[in-house]
Amino acid sequence: MAEERGPAVVTCTAPVNIAVIKYWGKRDTDLILPINSSLSVTLHQDQLRTTTTAAASRDFTEDRLWLNGEEVDAAQPRLQACLREVRRLARKRRGDEDASPLNLSYKVHVASENNFPTAAGLASSAAGYACLVSALARLYGVEGELSEVARRGSGSACRSMLGGFVQWHRGERPDGRDSVAQQLAPETHWPELRVLILVVSGEKKAVGSTAGMQSSVDTSPLLKYRAEAVVPERLSRMARHIQERDFEGFGQLTMQDSNQFHATCLDTFPPIFYLNDVSRAIIALAHRYNAHHGRTKVAYTFDAGPNAVIFALEDTVDEFVAVVRRSFPPASNGDRFLRGLPVGTAALPEELAAAVVAEPVPGAVRYILHTKPGPGPQLLRDPDQHLLGADGLPRRTA
Amino acid sequence: MRTALPALRWRRPLPVASCRQGAGLGGSEAGPLRGPIAAIGRSGPAAEAAANGGRGCHARAAVGGAARCRARGSERGGMAEERGPAVVTCTAPVNIAVIKYWGKRDTDLILPINSSLSVTLHQDQLRTTTTAAASRDFTEDRLWLNGEEVDAAQPRLQACLREVRRLARKRRGDEDASPLNLSYKVHVASENNFPTAAGLASSAAGYACLVSALARLYGVEGELSEVARRGSGSACRSMLGGFVQWHRGERPDGRDSVAQQLAPETHWPELRVLILVVSGEKKAVGSTAGMQSSVDTSPLLKYRAEAVVPERLSRMARHIQERDFEGFGQLTMQDSNQFHATCLDTFPPIFYLNDVSRAIIALAHRYNAHHGRTKVAYTFDAGPNAVIFALEDTVDEFVAVVRRSFPPASNGDRFLRGLPVGTAALPEELAAAVVAEPVPGAVRYILHTKPGPRRGMSKETKRQGLQMSPGGKSPSGCGKTQGEAAREMVLEAAGSGCWGWRRGALQPARHGTHWAARPA
Numbered sequence: 001m002a003e004e005r006g007p008a009v010v011t012c013t014a015p016v017n018i019a020v021i022k023y024w025g026k027r028d029t030d031l032i033l034p035i036n037s038s039l040s041v042t043l044h045q046d047q048l049r050t051t052t053t054a055a056a057s058r059d060f061t062e063d064r065l066w067l068n069g070e071e072v073d074a075a076q077p078r079l080q081a082c083l084r085e086v087r088r089l090a091r092k093r094r095g096d097e098d099a100s101p102l103n104l105s106y107k108v109h110v111a112s113e114n115n116f117p118t119a120a121g122l123a124s125s126a127a128g129y130a131c132l133v134s135a136l137a138r139l140y141g142v143e144g145e146l147s148e149v150a151r152r153g154s155g156s157a158c159r160s161m162l163g164g165f166v167q168w169h170r171g172e173r174p175d176g177r178d179s180v181a182q183q184l185a186p187e188t189h190w191p192e193l194r195v196l197i198l199v200v201s202g203e204k205k206a207v208g209s210t211a212g213m214q215s216s217v218d219t220s221p222l223l224k225y226r227a228e229a230v231v232p233e234r235l236s237r238m239a240r241h242i243q244e245r246d247f248e249g250f251g252q253l254t255m256q257d258s259n260q261f262h263a264t265c266l267d268t269f270p271p272i273f274y275l276n277d278v279s280r281a282i283i284a285l286a287h288r289y290n291a292h293h294g295r296t297k298v299a300y301t302f303d304a305g306p307n308a309v310i311f312a313l314e315d316t317v318d319e320f321v322a323v324v325r326r327s328f329p330p331a332s333n334g335d336r337f338l339r340g341l342p343v344g345t346a347a348l349p350e351e352l353a354a355a356v357v358a359e360p361v362p363g364a365v366r367y368i369l370h371t372k373p374g375p376g377p378q379l380l381r382d383p384d385q386h387l388l389g390a391d392g393l394p395r396r397t398a
Numbered sequence: 399m400r401t402a403l404p405a406l407r408w409r410r411p412l413p414v415a416s417c418r419q420g421a422g423l424g425g426s427e428a429g430p431l432r433g434p435i436a437a438i439g440r441s442g443p444a445a446e447a448a449a450n451g452g453r454g455c456h457a458r459a460a461v462g463g464a465a466r467c468r469a470r471g472s473e474r475g476g477m478a479e480e481r482g483p484a485v486v487t488c489t490a491p492v493n494i495a496v497i498k499y500w501g502k503r504d505t506d507l508i509l510p511i512n513s514s515l516s517v518t519l520h521q522d523q524l525r526t527t528t529t530a531a532a533s534r535d536f537t538e539d540r541l542w543l544n545g546e547e548v549d550a551a552q553p554r555l556q557a558c559l560r561e562v563r564r565l566a567r568k569r570r571g572d573e574d575a576s577p578l579n580l581s582y583k584v585h586v587a588s589e590n591n592f593p594t595a596a597g598l599a600s601s602a603a604g605y606a607c608l609v610s611a612l613a614r615l616y617g618v619e620g621e622l623s624e625v626a627r628r629g630s631g632s633a634c635r636s637m638l639g640g641f642v643q644w645h646r647g648e649r650p651d652g653r654d655s656v657a658q659q660l661a662p663e664t665h666w667p668e669l670r671v672l673i674l675v676v677s678g679e680k681k682a683v684g685s686t687a688g689m690q691s692s693v694d695t696s697p698l699l700k701y702r703a704e705a706v707v708p709e710r711l712s713r714m715a716r717h718i719q720e721r722d723f724e725g726f727g728q729l730t731m732q733d734s735n736q737f738h739a740t741c742l743d744t745f746p747p748i749f750y751l752n753d754v755s756r757a758i759i760a761l762a763h764r765y766n767a768h769h770g771r772t773k774v775a776y777t778f779d780a781g782p783n784a785v786i787f788a789l790e791d792t793v794d795e796f797v798a799v800v801r802r803s804f805p806p807a808s809n810g811d812r813f814l815r816g817l818p819v820g821t822a823a824l825p826e827e828l829a830a831a832v833v834a835e836p837v838p839g840a841v842r843y844i845l846h847t848k849p850g851p852r853r854g855m856s857k858e859t860k861r862q863g864l865q866m867s868p869g870g871k872s873p874s875g876c877g878k879t880q881g882e883a884a885r886e887m888v889l890e891a892a893g894s895g896c897w898g899w900r901r902g903a904l905q906p907a908r909h910g911t912h913w914a915a916r917p918a
Contacts, residue, residue, distance in 0.1 A: 222739060225701045256695075256745050263698060263743040269728075270763045271735045277753045287746045 008102055009055040010138040011386050014131035014377040016048040016124045017041060017159045017166065018195070018309050020254040020301060021231060021238050022261040025217040031176040032155045035217065036227035038168045039238050040159040041311075042187065043195060044374030047340040050127035051380070052112040053387035054135035060107035066387075066394050067112050067128070074110075081152040082133055083108065089149070090140035102140055110135070111387035111394045116369075122197065122307065125209075129153030130160035134377040147181035163187045163375035165242050167235070187373040190245050194317050194341070197369040198308040198324065200278050207272050209304045216268040223264040230260070247313055251299030254311060255286070258301040274304050278328075278364045282308045285327055288356045289320065318346035321368060323356055331363030340370040483533035483585070484578050486614040490607035491850050492524040492600045493517060493635045493642065494671070494785050496730040496777060497714050498737040501693040501703060507652040508631045511693065512703040515643045515714050516635045517787075518663065519671060520850030523816040526603035528588040530611035536583035543588050543604070550586075557628040558609050559584065565625070566616035578616055586611070592845075598673065598783065601685075605629030606636035623657035639663045639851035641718050643711070663849040666721050670793050670817070673845040674784040674800065676754050683748050685780045692744040699740040706736065723789055727775030730787060731762070734777040750780050754804075754840045758784045761803055764832045765796065794822035797844060799832055807839030816846035 023038035063083065065074040074080075087104050110132060116122050133150040137143070147158035147168075158180065159166045164187040171179030207215070216223050234257060241249035265272035275283075279302055286300045298320055299311045312320055321343045330337040380386075389395045499514035539559065541550040550556075563580045586608060592598050609626040613619070623634035623644075634656065635642045640663035647655030683691070692699050710733060717725035741748035751759075755778055762776045774796050775787045788796055797819045806813040 221706050222698045222701065222736065222743075225698065225705070229701070230697050252745075259745070259747045260698065260743050263739040266742060267698075267732075267736050267739040269732050269735065271759060273756050276756075280749050280752075283747060283749075 008057070008139055009053060009383075009386055009388060010135045011051065011053040011380040012131050012134040012138065012377050013045055013049045013051050013380060014127050014134055014160050015042045015045050015163070015374055016050075016122065016127045017156065018043060018301060018303070019156065019159070020250070020311075021234055021257050022303075023155055023168065024261050024264060025213045025223055025227060026155070028174070028176065029214065031179075032151050032153075033176045033179050034155055034168065034170055035223075036231040037170040037235050038156070038159070039184070039235055040156070040166050040168070041193075041195070041373050042160065042163045042166060042376065044187070044371050045378065046374070047369055047371035048114075048116050048122065048124075048127070050112055050114050050124070050131040051385070051387060052110060052128070052131035052135045054108055054110045054132070054139050055388050055392050056102055056106040056108045056139055057392055058103065058106055060109055060392055063107050063109075065110045065112075068114060068118060069394060078129070078153045079110075079132070082129065082149060083136065085149040085152055086133065086136040086140050086142055089137075089142045089144075093142065104140070108136070108139070109388055109392045113387060122199070124156075124160075125154040126156040126160045129157035130377055133157070134161070134379075138379060145180060148176065148179065151176075151179065151181075161376055164189060164373055167239070184239055185242055187375055190242070190373065192245075192314045193247075193373055194312050194314050195371045195373070196310040196312065196317065196321065196324075197371065198282060198310060198328075199366045199369065200276075200282075200306040200308065201364060201366050206274055206305065212265065212268070212272050212304060215270075215272065216264055219269040220264050220267040222267040226260060226264055247299075247311075248296045251296035251311060254299040254301050262302065274306065275302060276306050278361065279306045279308060281327070281358070281361060281364070282310075285323070285356065285358065286310070288358075289323060292352060292355045317370065318344040319348070319352075321370075322346045322348045323352070324365065324368060326353060326357045327360055328365035329360055329362045330365075330367075337367050338370065339367055341372065343368075343370055483531035483536070484615055485529060485531040486611045487527060487529040488607050488610040488614065489521055489525045489527045490603045490610060490636050491521045491639070491852070492519045492526075492598065492603045493632065494519060494777060495632065495635070495779070496726070496787075497707060497710055497733050498779075499631055499644065500737050500740060501689045501699055502631070504650070504652065505690065507655075508627050508629075509652045509655050510631055510644065510646050511699075512707040513644060513646040513711055514632070514635070515641070515660070515711060516632070517641055517669075517671070517849050518636065518639045518852070520663075520847050521853075522850070523845055523847035524590075524592050524598065524600075524603070526588055526590050526600070526607040528586060528604070528607035528611045530584055530586045530608065530615050532578055532582040532584045532615055534579065534582055536585055539583045539585075541586045541588075544590060544594060554605070554629045555586075555608070558605065558625055559612065561625045561628055562609065562612040562616050562618055565613075565618040565620075569618065580616070584612070584615070598675070600632075600636075601630035602632040602636045605633035609633070610637070621656060624652065624655065627652070627655060627657075637852065639853070640665060640849055643715070660715055661718055663851050666718070666849065668721075668790040669723075669849055670788050670790050671847045671849070672786040672788065672793065672797065672800075673847065674758060674786060674804075675842045675845065676752070676758075676782040676784065677840060677842050682750055682781065688741065688744070688748050688780060691746075691748065692740055695745040696740050696743040698743040702736060702740055723775075723787075724772045727772035727787060730775040730777050738778065750782065751778060752782045754837065755782045755784060757803070757834070757837060757840070758786075761799070761832065761834065762786070764834075765799060768828060768831045793846065794820040795824070795828075797846075798822045798824045799828070800841060800844060802829060802833045803836055804841035805836055805838045806841075806843075813843050814846065815843055817848065819844075819846055 017040040019038050019040040021037070021039040023034050023036070025035040027033050027035045063074040063079075065072050065079060090102075090104060112128055112131060114122075114124075114127070130150045132153060133146055137146055137149070147161040150161050151158035151168075155168070159168050162181055162183045165184040166181050167184050168181045169179060171177070173179070206212075234253060238250070238253050238257075240246075241253060262275055265274060283300055286298050289298055290296050297312060297316045301309050301311070303309070310320070321338065322345075325337070326348060387394060493516040495514050495516040497513070497515040499510050499512070501511040503509050503511045539550040539555075541548050541555060566578075566580060588604055588607060590598075590600075590603070606626045608629060609622055613622055613625070623637040626637050627634035627644075631644070635644050638657055638659045641660040642657050643660050644657045645655060647653075649655070682688075710729060714726065714729050714733075716722075717729060738751055741750060759776055762774050765774055766772050773788060773792045777785050777787070779785070786796070797814065798821070801813070802824060
């Protein structure tokens with residue numbers, strides 16, 4: 001190992017996660033410590049993943065970063081925070097047999113890509129930083145609790161360090177050592193659970209999460225109350241619903257928490273709107289669908305953007321996709337409207353359609369991505385998968 | 399000077415009351431006003447008798463000229479001789495809450511979970527007119543809204559009726575008590591001078607008007623906001639002009655849940671209101687059901703009512719006292735947003751704001767940011783229409799900004815209504831900074847108004863040909879016989895929104911008569 005024959009290179013993949021009890025607001029913007037705990041579902045990397053290659057070499061003159069092929073500023077504080085933390089942890093391990101011999105003073109090159117379009121608004125800093133941290137940690141031979149490091153890049157990234165159902169503990173310590181992610185249940189815990197992401201037609205960019213949540217912390221009285229009085233109780237309930245695979249409870253609480261998050265955005269000054277008329281229409285559709293069936297069969301949740309994430313059990317997927325297609329007819333046949341896991345064609349009973357489908361809004365949903373809960377970050381061992389070449393520069397993909 | 403009112407729905411033939419032919423005048427009252435205006439119909443021979451004893455009634459009685467109305471109780475003997483329905487017409491204003499009411503702690507008595515604060519708007523631009531009549535000949539209570547008969551058995555109307563009758567009963571034995579038989583059924587007709595489809599249709603104005611008319615009918619005076627509240631919570635705030643607070647109250651019986659004027663409409667002469675009437679959508683969740691759902695399901699609402707609103711109320715009262723538009727405007731916007739936030743926190747969620755509302759909100763923020771201070775403040779109720787507060791000197795420019803951002807769909811429809819607005823040239827720099835992608839037709843029209851009094855139309859308002867000279871002769875100068883004039887008046891009354899009756903019952907109700915029975 002002491003015999004370095006070119007850059008040390010590691011490639012990892014990491015997943016996206018969707019919070020069902022939302023994180024919104026920091027109590028410390030440096031260490032990225034949240035005002036409340038949050039709970040998420042990690043999604044399967046077959047459908048959504050970030051791939052990151054990290055390389056370190058004595059020949060690199062500076063840290064450099066490429067995202068989806070474009071070079072971006074590597075000096076940005078969060079990237080540097082992650083780097084520093086990984087190196088600090090690596091330094092701590094010096095002296096162990098397993099310690100990485102990799103010289104901690106070497107500069108790194110990092111290239112990262114998503115297998116989903118950035119324009120979809122799914123581009124996830126969570127997956128990105130989780131991937132970066134995973135790759136850097138492998139590079140420097142750092143193991144163990146890493147969610148804290150990912151958190152330094154982006155709060156929700158800590159939840160992407162684990163698969164299945166994950167809780168990010170708020171923590172109490174000012175130094176944030178106890179603000180970490182923990183797996184509640186693995187992705188295999190609830191095999192029937194499915195996720196449909198309704199990618200909504202793009203609009204002009206809304207307020208970014210970091211600025212948005214700071215504004216909420218500064219100006220919304222309701223947010224403070226949510227964090228202190230509402231979320232703790234919801235977390236225990238949600239954990240129980242997941243443990244018991246209780247979709248009725250899980251679904252209802254998921255919808256309520258999504259709405260409450262957006263309510264605190266509206267209570268911000270100036271108000272922040274992430275939901276648009278299409279989001280509203282999807283919400284209304286979900287409620288009509290559930291009412292028609294007399295129970296919670298689908299549950300929506302929305303993050304800081306208009307895309308809808310719908311949870312459902314396997315046996316609901318086909319019918320609900322048919323309902324969505326009827327309500328939001330694809331603008332054109334060319335673009336693949338259904339992506340990801342297969343969906344069966346379900347005939348839509350006219351009675352259901354009459355009760356549930358409102359005035360169709362063609363083209364409002366660009367496509368539907370069908371996925372499910374998945375595992376945490378993975379190491380790619382195939383050298384062909386590296387995003388950086390031996391020269392440490394992004395490889396032109398074939 | 400009043401500008402043209404929005405399209406009125408006056409001229410709709412209304413059902414005619416069944417009453418005895420040849421019935422003459424019924425009892426009526428005059429006297430000190432409470433809340434919205436009372437107008438009294440009277441004509442014919444008895445009109446002369448009405449010349450006495452008016453308790454400070456204003457001269458502009460239905461009988462025309464200088465005749466004064468008959469004081470309540472001053473002719474008890476005459477009143478017992480009922481010759482037809484007792485009729486009263488009132489007008490009442492709309493009000494806009496700047497600290498919102500949303501949620502009841504008692505759905506029977508209509509007691510709110512928090513206090514609220516509102517601005518009463520001027521009746522020249524927005525008002526409800528209600529005629530209430532009682533007669534032994536009426537077989538049942540009946541109610542017409544904007545010309546359509548609706549169910550009079552509905553609990554809120556009955557609650558108001560019961561309360562007014564209860565208060566009237568309490569006054570029995572007083573000299574001033576109404577001799578009107580409390581067992582008589584009532585007929586009520588109500589009209590708005592603004593289109594229902596605009597979404598401004600206000601139960602507040604409606605019930606305030608109803609209660610005022612009924613109270614006049616039954617000779618009830620004093621604190622009436624409590625009665626109006628039984629019809630519709632926010633109606634109690636329409637019982638007063640200017641800046642009004644509806645106190646939450648603590649008592650389970652609601653006796654202390656009343657409206658109180660914080661400042662008269664004259665307190666802040668520069669304050670203006672622009673209502674941006676947004677293109678209609680399918681009906682959202684009604685307020686009553688909506689707020690109940692919020693009380694039942696929103697944790698944030700409870701906190702708002704207990705911890706946030708009380709402090710906001712004192713701040714808002716102070717901003718108003720000090721005529722501090724910066725403070726007033728910012729808090730108004732925040733409270734509107736928080737109200738809608740609690741709607742979103744309801745389950746299922748309630749959305750009253752749509753993409754156009756959001757665009758208006760964003761526009762307001764850009765406009766204020768451009769000027770470096772709060773110059774306009776939005777507030778939205780349970781619907782997409784925007785109510786914008788601004789000072790007089792901002793109106794012209796902001797209207798120009800709105801017009802540029804939401805170009806009228808067609809030139810025909812009057813885009814600007816209500817108080818006059820000057821044409822302001824929009825500096826291109828401002829337009830570039832503030833106007834986003836224009837959305838044609840998103841705003842149907844703008845109604846320019848201002849805070850208003852509890853009283854209705856100004857003295858100068860011309861009557862609609864319902865004048866009668868003293869002595870019961872035909873309207874001055876028209877040369878008709880009394881009979882002919884009477885028929886004209888009946889038709890006039892029928893067409894003008896006060897339900898009419900056949901022949902003989904010559905009681906043209908004078909709409910919006912300005913009474914100065916008691917200094918405001």
